[in-house]
Amino acid sequence: MTPLSGYLIVAALLFSIGLAGALTRRNAILVLIGIELMLNAANLNLIAFWRYGPHPEALTGMMFAIFSIAVAAAEAAVGLGLVISIHRHAHTTDLDRMNRMKG
Amino acid sequence: MSIAFYLIAALTVAGGLAAVLLKNTVHCALALTVAFAGLALFFLQLDAQFAGFAQILVYIGAVAILVVFAILLTRGSETPKDGVFSKNWFVGLVIAAGVFAVLGWAVLQSGHVLPHETAVPVVTVLQIGNALMGRYVLPLEIVALLLTAAMIGAVIVALHEKESAK
Numbered sequence: 001m002t003p004l005s006g007y008l009i010v011a012a013l014l015f016s017i018g019l020a021g022a023l024t025r026r027n028a029i030l031v032l033i034g035i036e037l038m039l040n041a042a043n044l045n046l047i048a049f050w051r052y053g054p055h056p057e058a059l060t061g062m063m064f065a066i067f068s069i070a071v072a073a074a075e076a077a078v079g080l081g082l083v084i085s086i087h088r089h090a091h092t093t094d095l096d097r098m099n100r101m102k103g
Numbered sequence: 104m105s106i107a108f109y110l111i112a113a114l115t116v117a118g119g120l121a122a123v124l125l126k127n128t129v130h131c132a133l134a135l136t137v138a139f140a141g142l143a144l145f146f147l148q149l150d151a152q153f154a155g156f157a158q159i160l161v162y163i164g165a166v167a168i169l170v171v172f173a174i175l176l177t178r179g180s181e182t183p184k185d186g187v188f189s190k191n192w193f194v195g196l197v198i199a200a201g202v203f204a205v206l207g208w209a210v211l212q213s214g215h216v217l218p219h220e221t222a223v224p225v226v227t228v229l230q231i232g233n234a235l236m237g238r239y240v241l242p243l244e245i246v247a248l249l250l251t252a253a254m255i256g257a258v259i260v261a262l263h264e265k266e267s268a269k
Contacts, residue, residue: 004217008210010112016203021123023195024188051149056224059234065154070246074253076166080173081257087177
């Protein structure tokens, strides 16, 4: 097994854990945590491909990962703001009980 | 495959599993921090020092704190009586296992075409700064705009109810 495939397997495992969390948890914040794990697994893939790819001096994968971190931070801020807003409105963060789009 | 790789992989995967499986939401957020730290160690091991320290600053320093604040503001640390997993958790588990099976199969099948050990790339912060201000200046500006919009949007979304109550 090459080092790169080891990193890819770990990233696939983390992505699946995050996906399972996002699909099975009831708390909206835990769903966001699962999404963050999935984004981080993708970042690990980008960095691993950059490190073992043919032209690391071009910095392509590194730049991709840095911009991905910035976008994920923006996503976390807006997502948690939405969760707080919904909690103030419906007094719950349980996704199974958020079954109406009308207030 | 060094022993450090296996240690960091075990730490990261254990942190991720705990973040998804634990009952108390605050414990989940702390386990998520462990997973983020493991990923930062992975980045450092892959000779991406800048990305590793950016990961520590952004994820452990900001996102984890934000998650803890959101949990405390929504009183999400109280464990609900009817379990923490949704009714159709089994379907989600099957989908995740299927995704992992496909990804793992693809990686293991393509193992012989993946590149082996290569020379360690020497990347200085000066090079990254030059690339950010030169070739990647347009994406940098767009990300700056996105972060500003996200910050204003998050504040407006979280403030909305209070204004309408007046």
